[in-house]
Amino acid sequence: MKLAPGARECARLAEPTNIALVGNPNSGKSTLFNALTGLRQKVANYPGVTIEKKIGVFFDLHGRRCQLIDLPGTYSLLPSAPDEEITCEVLFGARPDTPVPDAVVCVVDATHLERGLYLVTQVLDLGLPAIVMLNMMDLLEEAGDRLDVAELAARLGCPVIPCQASRRKGLVELRTALSQELSPGRSFCRQCPALVEESLARVAADFPEERAERRRLCALILGAPDPQRLAEVLAVTHLLPSLREEQERLEAKMPDWRQQTIAMRQREIRALTAEVLRKSPVIGRSATDRLDHWVTHPVGGWLIFLGIMGTMFLAVFEVGAGPKDAINALFAASAARLEKLLPAGDLRDLLTEGVIGGAGNVIVFLPQILVLFFFLGLLEDSGYMARAAFLMDKVMSRVGLQGKAFIPLLASHACAIPGILSARTLSDPRDRMVTILVAPFASCSARLPVYVLMIAAFFGGRPGTGLGEAGIVMSLYLLGLAAAFGFAWLLKRSFFRGRPAPLVLELPPYRRPSLRTISAQMISRAGAFLRRAGTTIVAISVILWWLTAYPKVSGEDRSAQLAGSFAGQIGHWIEPVIRPLGFNWKIGIGLISAQAARENFVSTLGVLYAGQSERGTGPTSLSQALLADRWPDGRPVFTPLVCLTILLFFVFSLQCVSTVVTVRRETASWRWAFFQFGYMTFFAYVISLAVYQAGRAFGL
Amino acid sequence: MSLPAEEPMEVAPLAFPLSEASVGAQLWIHSVTGNPRECYRLHEMGFCQRAELVKLSHGAMTVCLVCGARVGLSAAVARRILVTSASGESPGSDGCVEVEPDHSHSPGEGTFFCRILDRFRRRKDGWTG
Numbered sequence: 101m102k103l104a105p106g107a108r109e110c111a112r113l114a115e116p117t118n119i120a121l122v123g124n125p126n127s128g129k130s131t132l133f134n135a136l137t138g139l140r141q142k143v144a145n146y147p148g149v150t151i152e153k154k155i156g157v158f159f160d161l162h163g164r165r166c167q168l169i170d171l172p173g174t175y176s177l178l179p180s181a182p183d184e185e186i187t188c189e190v191l192f193g194a195r196p197d198t199p200v201p202d203a204v205v206c207v208v209d210a211t212h213l214e215r216g217l218y219l220v221t222q223v224l225d226l227g228l229p230a231i232v233m234l235n236m237m238d239l240l241e242e243a244g245d246r247l248d249v250a251e252l253a254a255r256l257g258c259p260v261i262p263c264q265a266s267r268r269k270g271l272v273e274l275r276t277a278l279s280q281e282l283s284p285g286r287s288f289c290r291q292c293p294a295l296v297e298e299s300l301a302r303v304a305a306d307f308p309e310e311r312a313e314r315r316r317l318c319a320l321i322l323g324a325p326d327p328q329r330l331a332e333v334l335a336v337t338h339l340l341p342s343l344r345e346e347q348e349r350l351e352a353k354m355p356d357w358r359q360q361t362i363a364m365r366q367r368e369i370r371a372l373t374a375e376v377l378r379k380s381p382v383i384g385r386s387a388t389d390r391l392d393h394w395v396t397h398p399v400g401g402w403l404i405f406l407g408i409m410g411t412m413f414l415a416v417f418e419v420g421a422g423p424k425d426a427i428n429a430l431f432a433a434s435a436a437r438l439e440k441l442l443p444a445g446d447l448r449d450l451l452t453e454g455v456i457g458g459a460g461n462v463i464v465f466l467p468q469i470l471v472l473f474f475f476l477g478l479l480e481d482s483g484y485m486a487r488a489a490f491l492m493d494k495v496m497s498r499v500g501l502q503g504k505a506f507i508p509l510l511a512s513h514a515c516a517i518p519g520i521l522s523a524r525t526l527s528d529p530r531d532r533m534v535t536i537l538v539a540p541f542a543s544c545s546a547r548l549p550v551y552v553l554m555i556a557a558f559f560g561g562r563p564g565t566g567l568g569e570a571g572i573v574m575s576l577y578l579l580g581l582a583a584a585f586g587f588a589w590l591l592k593r594s595f596f597r598g599r600p601a602p603l604v605l606e607l608p609p610y611r612r613p614s615l616r617t618i619s620a621q622m623i624s625r626a627g628a629f630l631r632r633a634g635t636t637i638v639a640i641s642v643i644l645w646w647l648t649a650y651p652k653v654s655g656e657d658r659s660a661q662l663a664g665s666f667a668g669q670i671g672h673w674i675e676p677v678i679r680p681l682g683f684n685w686k687i688g689i690g691l692i693s694a695q696a697a698r699e700n701f702v703s704t705l706g707v708l709y710a711g712q713s714e715r716g717t718g719p720t721s722l723s724q725a726l727l728a729d730r731w732p733d734g735r736p737v738f739t740p741l742v743c744l745t746i747l748l749f750f751v752f753s754l755q756c757v758s759t760v761v762t763v764r765r766e767t768a769s770w771r772w773a774f775f776q777f778g779y780m781t782f783f784a785y786v787i788s789l790a791v792y793q794a795g796r797a798f799g800l
Numbered sequence: 801m802s803l804p805a806e807e808p809m810e811v812a813p814l815a816f817p818l819s820e821a822s823v824g825a826q827l828w829i830h831s832v833t834g835n836p837r838e839c840y841r842l843h844e845m846g847f848c849q850r851a852e853l854v855k856l857s858h859g860a861m862t863v864c865l866v867c868g869a870r871v872g873l874s875a876a877v878a879r880r881i882l883v884t885s886a887s888g889e890s891p892g893s894d895g896c897v898e899v900e901p902d903h904s905h906s907p908g909e910g911t912f913f914c915r916i917l918d919r920f921r922r923r924k925d926g927w928t929g
Contacts, residue, residue: 176844180837212869215846325836356849358840359832363848366867373868388870389856389863396859486872490861493874503874527841602838603874604845607863 116157116167118199119278120190122223123207124216125173126608128235130154132207132265133170136274140620141170144480147606148173148507148525151183153190153198161279168205169198172524175215177222178324182532183524185333191226192317194333203229203282205274210240210247210262214373215606220256221288221365226317229282230258233274237262239609244380252376257286266614288368292319293360295353299346306342322346323358388609392487401491408484409577412475413570416548420468427467431460432721450645453710458641459633461706461722462699465549466629472545473625476514477618483608485510493603499585500592502526503603505535509584512542513577514625516759520766530596534588536766537776540754541584543577545629546698550750551576553702556723558743572747580751583783637703640693644707662686662708681749681785682742682792684731694755701750741795745788753784814885819862819878821855827883828852834880845871847881 123129125147134141137156142149154170171190172183179185186195193200204223208216213234223230232252234240240247253260259277263270292300296319304318317334321327321343331337350357394400435452442448479485485507493503505526512519519539526532543551555569592598647667653660662668670692671685678688686708694701702722709725729737754760754777764773815830829851832839846867847853854865862878864871873881 175841178840178844180841212867214867215869218844218846218867323840325840358836359843359849362840362843363850366846366848366851370867392857392863393859396857396861396863398860401860487861490872490874493860497874497876527837602834602877602880603861603872604842604877605872606845607870607872609870 116165117160117202117278118167118169120169120171120201120204121207122171122187122191122204122219123173124175124209124212124219125606127173127207127209127212127216128265129173129207130170132205132233132235132263133168135265135268135271137168140624142621143617144477144485146480146483146485146507146608148183148504148522149480151521151524153186158275160275164279166278167199169201174219176219177226177320178330181525181527185329188330189333191223191228192334194335201228203231203278204285205231205233207233207235207265210234210237211243211245211609212606213247213377214369217369217373218366221369222320224256224258224285225287225319227284227286230285231274231277231282232256232258232260233265233270234260234262235265237269238264238267246378248376248378252372255372255376256288258282292364293354293357295350296322296357296361299350303339303342303346306339307336319361323361325358386609388483388607391610392607395484395487396490401487405488405491408475408479409574410570412472413574413577414567415475416468416471416573417552417569420471423467424464427464431456431464435460446649449649450642453648453707454642454645455638457706457710458644458703459638462549462637462703463630463633465552465699465702466626468552469545469548469629470622470626472548473514473622474618476510477621478613479510481611481613481617483610486605486607489605490603495585496588497600499589500598500600501531501534501588502528502600504601504605505531505588508535508539509542509581512539512544514545516540516542516544516756517762520759520762523766526601528598528601530592530598531601533767533772534591534596536763537591537772538584538587540756540759540776540780541580541587541752543580543751544698544756545625546756547576547750548573549699549702550694551747553705553723553726554743554747554750557726557738558740558747560727560740576747576751579748583752587779587783632697633699636697637700640696640700641703641707644689644693644704648707667708680793681745681788682739682796683746684729684737686729687737687746691749691755694750696757698750698755701755739800741792741800744795745792748791749784749788751784752780752787754780815882816884817879818853818855818864818873818881818883819858819875821883821885823855823857825855826852826886827855828886830882830884832881834877842877842881852886853883 121129121133126149130141130143130150133139133154133156134143136158138158139154139156141154141156150170150172152172156168156170158166158168160166169190171187174184174187176184177188177191179188189195190198191201191204204226206216206220206223208220220230220232234247234249237247247262249260249262259282261270261273261277263274265271300318300322303322307318321330321334321336321339324330327340327343327347328337331340331343354360395404435456438448438451438456442451479488488510489503489506491503492506496503496505505523507525508519508522510519511522516539519542520536523532523535523539526535551573552569555572558572559568592600644667647670648662648665650666651664653664663672667689668685671689674688674692675685678685678691683691686705689708690701690704693704705726706722709722709729726738727736731737760773760777763776764770767773818827821827829847829849831849832842832847834842846869851866856863856865856870858878861872861874864873
């Protein structure tokens with residue numbers, strides 16, 4: 101079918117231009133992505149924040165739709181970790197779910213020009229139209245350095261745009277450049293040692309005609325220490341024998357040929373950098389260096405780390421307590437109002453006991469969770485995360501992991517899922533697997549409501565001292581980390597034997613954390629928490645309320661109604677399994693509902709104990725209701741020992757369906773997902789059993 | 801960054817591990833040892849033969865300035881990067897930077913604790929210098 105010229109133009113405009121956003125880790129790609137598309141991808145000041153591709157849309161100056169693909173950071177087109185593989189596959193056009201980019205925007209941290217240009221020259225070698233965005237120009241100028249942008253553009257043969265993505269500077273220039281016709285990139289570095297050139301010519305000759313455009317990648321595949329994976333990605337596995345033959349030939353004649361090839365490129369880049377960049381002649385020890393002196397000190401570093409953690413947990417209780425009580429009062433007033441407004445019956449019970457007693461009891465913890473996220477945001481945005489990885493490297497290497505694996509563990513304190521996903525930044529597949537399998541030991545924010553409730557019960561329902569509560573919570577978090585290290589040690593000595601990969605990490609300079617970035621993350625987290633409370637937790641609370649309300653038992657006694665209800669019957673059925681831990685059937689029902697999400701434990705107890713406290717809702721009243729519960733022989737159920745046992749069970753068990761599904765996706769196997777669920781639950785049970793029985797033996 | 805002479809560095813009797821270099825020292829990279837994959841990535845990050853680096857600090861990690869970027873290395877990696885001193889070169893020429901040395905962490909010149917720790921490290925590594 102022939103289209104009229106106008107229609108053809110419309111069709112051309114309707115087809116989006118695909119633009120890939122690449123660059124070194126922590127060069128500001130996601131900040132630029134957010135500035136261009138208006139989306140809110142997570143940004144932070146440490147390498148490895150973006151671990152999968154994200155797509156957003158913006159329009160160039162001609163109104164043409166541009167599809168921007170934000171890619172994980174990489175130093176080279178030869179990937180060394182799964183996140184870098186994604187970037188390379190997209191650039192090579194080897195991902196079926198992503199279109200081949202029409203152009204590439206290379207984001208370079210202007211303060212690390214020489215480092216950034218290595219990847220830029222590799223991208224230019226691909227022959228794709230490219231634009232170089234020199235981000236963080238303000239920091240370069242602050243340091244007193246001067247950069248000849250025009251000369252750099254002339255030497256690279258592509259547009260070079262200075263920008264400051266965080267302040268949206270340089271975006272108009274980028275849109276303008278994208279509106280113009282971009283010419284394919286031309287190789288900047290053509291020189292290789294003569295012997296390597298000869299080998300390249302021989303390998304290139306073997307490339308099939310239909311894949312001629314990929315001949316440019318010969319140097320990359322030839323240089324790869326293990327070319328198998330790259331050859332598979334590029335669908336040239338038939339070249340593997342000749343590639344290996346050439347590699348062996350080069351090894352024999354020139355043992356350091358790989359290093360020489362890289363060095364030649366770097367020498368050219370160094371010469372170019374020296375030409376275009378006038379550095380301030382004297383650099384003193386920067387504030388970052390002076391801070392690093394203390395932050396990474398073998399003793400001082402640990403004190404600072406523990407001080408930060410202690411302050412964080414203290415703030416969770418001290419700062420979060422006021423707003424928590426306010427929300428608590430709001431829910432209590434709502435429940436009281438509903439009780440007055442509605443006639444007695446199922447609808448009133450459903451709303452007051454099911455919805456408010458269930459979801460309301462979880463929502464009251466939102467302020468404390470937000471305080472936790474605020475502190476995690478400060479750590480991420482200040483540049484501390486990379487230092488923490490180094491501080492932990494010695495401990496991590498003792499258990500067989502690299503220090504970088506601590507970043508996923510630290511990220512798991514917000515939620516295990518992003519923590520597990522960020523294990524993609526680990527180059528060693530065994531380290532990655534072990535990190536995934538132990539990451540849920542890090543206490544996530546969903547455990548916080550359980551901890552706070554049980555600590556309140558532990559202190560006999562009286563408000564404890566902030567310091568004491570913070571101390572217990574911090575101990576629980578450290579206990580989770582200790583379990584993660586212990587099991588990592590075990591796994592590295594059994595299923596995943598191997599030396600830990602060495603830790604090499606670019607250190608970002610310390611920056612004043614951006615309150616805008618942190619608050620955006622807090623809003624996003626709060627939204628996710630409230631959505632979960634408003635959907636999953638409300639749904640489970642309503643189901644649970646129904647299970648406690650039916651079948652109806654004659655009489656007014658609520659205990660008899662509960663015991664005779666479906667929930668009571670199920671609870672009594674599982675009681676023999678949990679009784680040795682000191683748990684009654686209500687706790688057992690809580691544990692079952694917590695399998696969907698840990699917060700459900702609190703909402704479940706809220707529903708089961710509704711009407712048994714002085715006020716219907718709220719954690720203080722709920723903890724009082726828990727303390728009022730008795731075994732048939734009159735002993736209290738929630739003794740300090742039982743509270744401690746519940747806390748330990750929650751520290752060690754994996755109760756999150758989403759985490760299990762994520763582990764399955766990341767490991768591509770249900771086997772490992774179930775193994776993780778099984779071993780964590782079993783360990784939690786054994787530890788809880790041991791502690792409870794030992795406590796009983798000592799008369800606690 | 802200035803470039804050293806182009807002749808191959810086949811004999812380097814003065815090469816020593818980066819972990820042993822003093823803070824503030826300007827150094828040339830002599831070689832990187834380890835498995836090929838790890839070495840390849842280190843080369844790509846700028847740790848190539850004859851590249852210049854400046855050691856900025858050592859503590860829980862060794863921090864050095866290479867290719868204009870601050871890179872942290874674990875103690876194990878710092879031991880595998882062999883360097884030679886670049887003190888003979890004229891500093892400040894051809895984009896080369898001058899860095900104020902931080903003597904507080906130089907072996908034998910730091911705090912009491914650092915001296916003890918340094919001695920312990922050397923003994924553990926079998927270093928008898």
